[in-house]
Amino acid sequence: MSEKKQQVSRRQFLNYTLTGVGGFMAAGMLAPMVRFAIDPVLQPAAQGNYQAVAQLDEITNEPQRFDWTMDQVDGWYESTVTKSAWVYRNDNDEIIALSPVCKHLGCFVSWAGSEDYPDQFFCPCHDGRYFKDGENVPGTPPAAPLDEYEFKTEEGTLYLGKAKPKGGVI
Amino acid sequence: MLQKIYDWVDERVDITPLWRDIADHEVPEHVNPAHNFSAFVYCFGGLTFFVTVIQILSGMFLTMYYVPDIENAWRSVYYLQTQVAHGQIVRGMHHWGASVVIVMLFLHTLRVFFQGAYKKPRELNWIVGVLIFFIMLGLGLTGYLLPWDNKAYFATVVTLEIAEGIPYIGEMTKTLLAGHPEIVGAQTLTRFFAIHVFFLPAALFALMAVHFILIRKQGISGPM
Numbered sequence: 001m002s003e004k005k006q007q008v009s010r011r012q013f014l015n016y017t018l019t020g021v022g023g024f025m026a027a028g029m030l031a032p033m034v035r036f037a038i039d040p041v042l043q044p045a046a047q048g049n050y051q052a053v054a055q056l057d058e059i060t061n062e063p064q065r066f067d068w069t070m071d072q073v074d075g076w077y078e079s080t081v082t083k084s085a086w087v088y089r090n091d092n093d094e095i096i097a098l099s100p101v102c103k104h105l106g107c108f109v110s111w112a113g114s115e116d117y118p119d120q121f122f123c124p125c126h127d128g129r130y131f132k133d134g135e136n137v138p139g140t141p142p143a144a145p146l147d148e149y150e151f152k153t154e155e156g157t158l159y160l161g162k163a164k165p166k167g168g169v170i
Numbered sequence: 171m172l173q174k175i176y177d178w179v180d181e182r183v184d185i186t187p188l189w190r191d192i193a194d195h196e197v198p199e200h201v202n203p204a205h206n207f208s209a210f211v212y213c214f215g216g217l218t219f220f221v222t223v224i225q226i227l228s229g230m231f232l233t234m235y236y237v238p239d240i241e242n243a244w245r246s247v248y249y250l251q252t253q254v255a256h257g258q259i260v261r262g263m264h265h266w267g268a269s270v271v272i273v274m275l276f277l278h279t280l281r282v283f284f285q286g287a288y289k290k291p292r293e294l295n296w297i298v299g300v301l302i303f304f305i306m307l308g309l310g311l312t313g314y315l316l317p318w319d320n321k322a323y324f325a326t327v328v329t330l331e332i333a334e335g336i337p338y339i340g341e342m343t344k345t346l347l348a349g350h351p352e353i354v355g356a357q358t359l360t361r362f363f364a365i366h367v368f369f370l371p372a373a374l375f376a377l378m379a380v381h382f383i384l385i386r387k388q389g390i391s392g393p394m
Binding site: 029030032033035036037039042075076077 | 224227228231234235237242245246248249250253254255256257259260263
């Protein structure tokens with residue numbers, strides 16, 4: 001056997017085999033664990049069910065806060081959580097249902113939450129403000145308008161679905 | 171690419187001697203199963219270590235879902251078994267591995283015993299090994315309670331009754347383990363959890379380090 005024909009040395013061969021077998025064993029061990037750990041990321045997005053929130057005749061031109069409760073399943077823990085929306089009729093008599101979650105860092109905004117701005121939504125965390133239509137006031141921390149709930153009306157009742165970003169200007 | 175990264179680090183901090191010290195050592199002929207197959211008995215120590223690594227990894231992943239609380243412990247285990255992908259496999263690895271590690275440990279002990287490998291100068295390492303065995307039993311005992319099902323609960327009731335049987339300090343020992351003089355409950359579960367995932371593993375790592383340093387220092391005992 002000539003030296004030239006030996007393309008892979010004995011040492012290399014053993015290195016490759018051991019690395020391969022070792023890698024295979026490590027992968028076989030880790031694959032289920034990694035899949036187990038990343039399971040939450042791979043879950044399908046939850047369907048937003050419409051929830052009865054308010055009677056239509058309760059809704060005025062002034063934003064009002066409506067709370068409703070829904071059952072939430074969080075892994076092994078089931079509970080009832082309270083959700084809120086700021087709902088009003090705009091000048092065209094259309095219903096607007098805004099999410100109270102501030103687009104800056106997720107605190108809760110209130111209509112007329114600051115005495116200085118009685119006709120705006122106000123976030124107490126970093127003084128973020130929004131106009132009545134949900135548009136963020138330029139120069140305050142939020143970079144986007146408040147999310148708007150999908151809604152439908154049936155027999156005089158307002159049902160809210162998921163809050164969707166309005167995608168306005170930044 | 172990898173070679174380049176390695177060279178870059180090695181050039182600066184000289185890591186080659188570090189892993190050479192760990193990886194580069196002669197394996198005597200009499201412990202090499204390729205040379206004489208009956209030498210497979212020398213594998214049990216390494217297999218114990220291998221299964222221990224599996225236990226540590228699978229245990230780490232299990233704590234992503236497990237809650238050590240009497241209201242939620244069983245439910246979280248049930249959830250990870252039935253709802254989470256590969257939950258059965260990961261818990262299965264931890265469940266069966268717990269038994270396999272004891273078996274491997276026992277076989278390793280038998281080999282060392284019947285070959286007389288524990289004799290001078292290796293008595294100290296035998297003692298460390300026995301301590302590791304007790305730690306492993308402790309891990310098995312404390313881990314058994316964590317699913318908080320009927321089997322777990324009554325096994326722990328029995329354990330605590332046995333502990334209570336110790337003369338003079340029995341009642342104190344039981345209270346210390348259970349966290350309450352009478353109730354086997356919330357405080358018992360958190361205690362066992364803490365012991366299972368922090369205290370015993372810490373002791374195990376320390377003892378394993380000593381075990382491995384000693385065997386490297388003293389070398390494997392000669393052929394029979």
